[in-house]
Amino acid sequence: MSGHSKWHSIKHKKAAIDAKRGKIFTRLIRELTIAARTGGGNPDSNARLRQAVAAARAANMPLKNIESAIKRGTGELEGVNYEEAVYEGYGPGGVALAIQTMTDNKNRTSGELRHLLTRYGGNLGEVGCVTWMFEKKGQIFVNADSPLEDKLMEVVIEAGGEDVLNTGDAFTVTTAPPDFEAVRDAIQAAGFEIAEATIRLVPNSTKHLEGKDAEKMLKLMEALEDHDDVQSVSANFDIDDALIEQIAAASS
Numbered sequence: 673m674s675g676h677s678k679w680h681s682i683k684h685k686k687a688a689i690d691a692k693r694g695k696i697f698t699r700l701i702r703e704l705t706i707a708a709r710t711g712g713g714n715p716d717s718n719a720r721l722r723q724a725v726a727a728a729r730a731a732n733m734p735l736k737n738i739e740s741a742i743k744r745g746t747g748e749l750e751g752v753n754y755e756e757a758v759y760e761g762y763g764p765g766g767v768a769l770a771i772q773t774m775t776d777n778k779n780r781t782s783g784e785l786r787h788l789l790t791r792y793g794g795n796l797g798e799v800g801c802v803t804w805m806f807e808k809k810g811q812i813f814v815n816a817d818s819p820l821e822d823k824l825m826e827v828v829i830e831a832g833g834e835d836v837l838n839t840g841d842a843f844t845v846t847t848a849p850p851d852f853e854a855v856r857d858a859i860q861a862a863g864f865e866i867a868e869a870t871i872r873l874v875p876n877s878t879k880h881l882e883g884k885d886a887e888k889m890l891k892l893m894e895a896l897e898d899h900d901d902v903q904s905v906s907a908n909f910d911i912d913d914a915l916i917e918q919i920a921a922a923s924s
Contacts, residue, residue: 699903700728701741702754702774708745719853723871726856730866752776759785760802763794763892765885767909768802770873775901784899792892793885806873806906809834810852812845812859813867824864831858840913842867846874875908886911 703724711718715725721742728738744751757778759771769789775781786796814824816838824843825836832851837844847855849871856869881889889909896905 695898695900696731697733697737698900699774700724700731700733701737703903704728704738704741705745705751706754706756706774708742709747710745713742713746713748723853723869727869730869757781758803759796760799761785761789761794761796762802763789763907763909764792764888765879765881765909767794767879767881767889767907768805768875769794769896770803770806770906771896772873772903772905773901774903781901784901785896788892788895788899792888792895794892803873805877805908806875808849808871809874810845810847810849810855810869810871811874812847812852812856812869814843814845814859815865815867816840816842823862824859827858827862827864828855831855870904872904873906875906878908878910880910882912882915886915890916 704721707718707721707724711720713721715722725738728741740749743749754774754776755778757773757775759773759782761769761771763769771785773781773785782796789796821836821838821843824845828834828836828845828847831854833845833847833855835846837846845855845859852869852871856866859866886909889907889911893905893907896902
């Protein structure tokens with residue numbers, strides 16, 4: 673099991689806390705704004721915006737918030753001018769990191785991310801140093817208390833998906849980016865409950881961590897995802913489930 677898939681399970685145990693902090697809505701609003709700015713305000717003709725709207729609705733964001741974010745992107749309302757940037761680097765044990773951000777100040781963001789990586793035994797790298805280790809994929813996380821895995825696999829394959837992985841707390845469905853929407857819609861139509869659906873960088877291989885490196889890596893992931901400018905973090909670490917649970921219990 674890839675560390676990132678397991679990290680997803682840990683992350684969603686924090687979801688209620690994150691929602692109270694407003695972090696989930698903040699990230700969704702930024703994505704809605706950027707998607708509308710780069711591709712227009714009509715979801716029917718803007719696939720990225722269509723995906724952002726679906727994610728916002730899944731998070732129970734009020735319609736007025738969605739509409740306001742889109743209008744800020746199209747220029748109908750004033751707002752902060754965010755820029756997208758991907759920062760690459762390494763975590764403890766040489767783990768590759770691709771950190772996707774939206775920021776109104778790249779110098780500030782790069783300085784703060786450099787500090788976080790250094791603090792937890794990593795370092796910020798040059799452009800292109802790790803992205804070759806990742807591939808863009810659609811990932812759909814389905815709650816594990818949904819219907820049987822065999823049925824889910826059947827739905828996914830028929831809709832053009834690539835794989836279904838049981839990660840314990842959830843099923844991780846992987847798709848090629850062009851098939852993402854069709855697979856997501858088919859899963860929903862079949863009655864499965866989707867926890868999260870996104871297109872992200874997925875590692876081609878993983879690096880196994882133990883001991884202090886594993887502990888530092890999980891702390892670094894949490895610190896990065898708590899950063900206001902970070903939209904998502906892709907990493908190629910792998911940690912044994914028992915150790916992850918032990919670390920999570922010690923830090924709770």
